[in-house]
Amino acid sequence: MSLLNDLNPAQRKAVLETEGSLLVFAGAGSGKTRVLTYRIAYLIQEKGVSPRNIFAVTFTNKAANEMRERVEHLLGSSARGIWISTFHSACARILRGHIDRLGFGKNFVIYDEDDQERHLKTVMKELDLDFKMFHPRAMQSRIDRLKNEGMMPEQYKPSPFNIFEKRLALVYQKYQEDLRRNNGVDFGDLLLFVTLLFRKFPDVLGSYQNLCRYVMVDEFQDTNLIQYQLIRHLVEGHRNVCVVGDDDQSIYRWRGAEVGNILNFERDFPGTKVVTLEQNYRSTQHILEAANHVVKKNRFRKEKALWTENPEGELLTLYVAEDEEDEARFVVRKISNDILSNPEESNRAYRHIAIFYRINAQSRALEEELVKHQIPYTIVGGLKFYERKEIKDILAYLKLIANPSDGISLKRIINQPPRGIGEKTMERIAVFSKEKGLPLYEGMREALKEDWLPSGSKERIGGFVRLIEEFSEEAKTLSLSQLTLTLLARTGYLERLKEEGTDEALSRVENIDELVNVLTELEQGEDQVSLETFLEKVSLVTDVDLYVDKENRVSLMTLHCAKGLEFPVVFIVGMEEGLLPHYRKGEEAEDLEEERRLCYVGITRAKKKLYLSRAEERSTFGVGRANLPSRFLDELPYELMQMEERERRRDSLFSQETHWLDDFNQSGNEMDFPMQESRFSEKQDIVISPDGFYPLRTGMRVRHPQFGDGRVKSIEGMNENQKATIVFRTEGPKRLKVRYANLEILE
DNA sequence: AATCGTAGTGTTTTT
DNA sequence: CACTACGATT
Numbered sequence: 001m002s003l004l005n006d007l008n009p010a011q012r013k014a015v016l017e018t019e020g021s022l023l024v025f026a027g028a029g030s031g032k033t034r035v036l037t038y039r040i041a042y043l044i045q046e047k048g049v050s051p052r053n054i055f056a057v058t059f060t061n062k063a064a065n066e067m068r069e070r071v072e073h074l075l076g077s078s079a080r081g082i083w084i085s086t087f088h089s090a091c092a093r094i095l096r097g098h099i100d101r102l103g104f105g106k107n108f109v110i111y112d113e114d115d116q117e118r119h120l121k122t123v124m125k126e127l128d129l130d131f132k133m134f135h136p137r138a139m140q141s142r143i144d145r146l147k148n149e150g151m152m153p154e155q156y157k158p159s160p161f162n163i164f165e166k167r168l169a170l171v172y173q174k175y176q177e178d179l180r181r182n183n184g185v186d187f188g189d190l191l192l193f194v195t196l197l198f199r200k201f202p203d204v205l206g207s208y209q210n211l212c213r214y215v216m217v218d219e220f221q222d223t224n225l226i227q228y229q230l231i232r233h234l235v236e237g238h239r240n241v242c243v244v245g246d247d248d249q250s251i252y253r254w255r256g257a258e259v260g261n262i263l264n265f266e267r268d269f270p271g272t273k274v275v276t277l278e279q280n281y282r283s284t285q286h287i288l289e290a291a292n293h294v295v296k297k298n299r300f301r302k303e304k305a306l307w308t309e310n311p312e313g314e315l316l317t318l319y320v321a322e323d324e325e326d327e328a329r330f331v332v333r334k335i336s337n338d339i340l341s342n343p344e345e346s347n348r349a350y351r352h353i354a355i356f357y358r359i360n361a362q363s364r365a366l367e368e369e370l371v372k373h374q375i376p377y378t379i380v381g382g383l384k385f386y387e388r389k390e391i392k393d394i395l396a397y398l399k400l401i402a403n404p405s406d407g408i409s410l411k412r413i414i415n416q417p418p419r420g421i422g423e424k425t426m427e428r429i430a431v432f433s434k435e436k437g438l439p440l441y442e443g444m445r446e447a448l449k450e451d452w453l454p455s456g457s458k459e460r461i462g463g464f465v466r467l468i469e470e471f472s473e474e475a476k477t478l479s480l481s482q483l484t485l486t487l488l489a490r491t492g493y494l495e496r497l498k499e500e501g502t503d504e505a506l507s508r509v510e511n512i513d514e515l516v517n518v519l520t521e522l523e524q525g526e527d528q529v530s531l532e533t534f535l536e537k538v539s540l541v542t543d544v545d546l547y548v549d550k551e552n553r554v555s556l557m558t559l560h561c562a563k564g565l566e567f568p569v570v571f572i573v574g575m576e577e578g579l580l581p582h583y584r585k586g587e588e589a590e591d592l593e594e595e596r597r598l599c600y601v602g603i604t605r606a607k608k609k610l611y612l613s614r615a616e617e618r619s620t621f622g623v624g625r626a627n628l629p630s631r632f633l634d635e636l637p638y639e640l641m642q643m644e645e646r647e648r649r650r651d652s653l654f655s656q657e658t659h660w661l662d663d664f665n666q667s668g669n670e671m672d673f674p675m676q677e678s679r680f681s682e683k684q685d686i687v688i689s690p691d692g693f694y695p696l697r698t699g700m701r702v703r704h705p706q707f708g709d710g711r712v713k714s715i716e717g718m719n720e721n722q723k724a725t726i727v728f729r730t731e732g733p734k735r736l737k738v739r740y741a742n743l744e745i746l747e
Numbered sequence: 748a749a750t751c752g753t754a755g756t757g758t759t760t761t762t
Numbered sequence: 763c764a765c766t767a768c769g770a771t772t
Binding site (some may be wrong): 058060187253358415540558561620 | 749755758759762
Binding site (some may be wrong): 620622 | 763764
């Protein structure tokens, strides 16, 4: 059969072992996704398994989509009905169907980290806890951890001598109670509640066990305790479970991932067959050898070594920079001089290049340099669309409409835009609601019937309630995008932003615009999008999911984000003690090993060429600090490395930065010439291109419809987000979003 | 109630 | 250095 011809012996074995439990150790670049997809295809095509009985779980939507696409490619329409999903969306779907058994409404909302924190803070405030003594963040992470361990509040037994734990128990209890009152769940609850459901209601569990006859788990090394429990529940009985993972790529221990799950799998599932995929199809020999050398130093790992038939390839390049700016210059120099103008690699493009770093803060220096040289880039992760204030506000309106019990969203928008309903009014209503045992919104409506509210407040609250009632009514007939537009208009949210008129406000308007676009697009694609479905989707997207590599740009991301991706050319910057093994309080051997794995993940993303760099001095907090070379550099075999010489610094006289005062004077002088008028009209037909780069340069003279003439002092960002600081003759310096500024280039 | 200014504080990684 | 949380101000 042709399917099997595309596979090497180990891969083939992993596909053919369909019954019982199978553990696949899949080294980086060893064709893991190929095995999973072929296995699914094999089950359906050769074993006659119904697609409906196959369940595959991944960690990101991107991985899930990719898998679905590839299976569809193999099978065509007979792939229909396979359940391929992330842990979180699978759980959300299960809860959508059965959460009423746990005392929640099926229209529950999902709270993200930000909502979670707000909620936690109100809970802590009500318990009269001092934030300085008990950090909300610490509480939050402990609660998350408890949930990852499958621990409900009533099961948690704090040590009687530990004040923090005693308070934690209290907070956790109340936190959960109030979440329920809001008919909301947080991320951790999604998983926790499904295991609870399975444990308490055998009929529910049974129906899913029956459905999921063949279960596959991707990135198994990243599962935490509760996810593992979930899988075990699901495969009880038939035990057809295939888990794929690589202990060397476990980088989420801090988030509760248990490498133990993969290492103990054989113990928990007696009779497990084990397949190890060691042939790498991705990287050159040199890169692979380097990776093997580094990860070999870890003690807590299953012994294995990747090999490849690929060519030797180039040596790894190491550059020791003066500081982070010099490091950024090195990266950019390599990109423009070596990589893109190398005739041997004539098809190299920006999209083939990625830059990895340990922490997001490192991106800044790189971005600045990339912008300076007009190299297009995207940042994967970082500022997330659905976490922006304005987007979250609009979503909060929608959430409240979908689920009127959602007090967290209600509090968020009650005064957004400002309607004169202040904190103390809301506090009174909160107390009142709690006394009556009502959700906040209900309490608000009840309060209107009584007369303890000041008439002014009552008036305004009445107005708000009426507004929401109208929206709820309209939600029944309008499409999602129409509803959103109505909402934007009638709350005056957009109007207020536009009035504000600052560039920040304008960029918010643009983001909201974008949101409406997303909605409209969604409506055109699928037959019907319900409010709940949409909100759920939004709650569960991740940055990597939104990452589209279609455009020709250099990719910047953290090492964590890089997992699962590959690029012909990879830079790993900041190879320094303290940064790449990142120092934190309480260093443990396990932590160091995780850092090493992180480094390993980074190295193994590279297909053809790997550049490493470190800076002798790096400013953190604005203070320079000398860093020692990363110990991981020492772990690389010397023969594989080649040093990059430092370039002699050119005179900084030619730097693009000019003082704005100079611009001011310059432009001031020139504008005194009367002949300008004609010069302007000649150039009037210059249109700034709507996509790609806006052809602005520092030093250019431009005209703005309101502010008049000015000179470009500096430019930041790219494309639609590009901002420029322009020194106007009459208005002085202003920072504008180029896309909206409607600039005319004079010269 | 809303806005403005300041002091203190903190940077890992995120489903 | 950059952000935010809080306090003082109108």
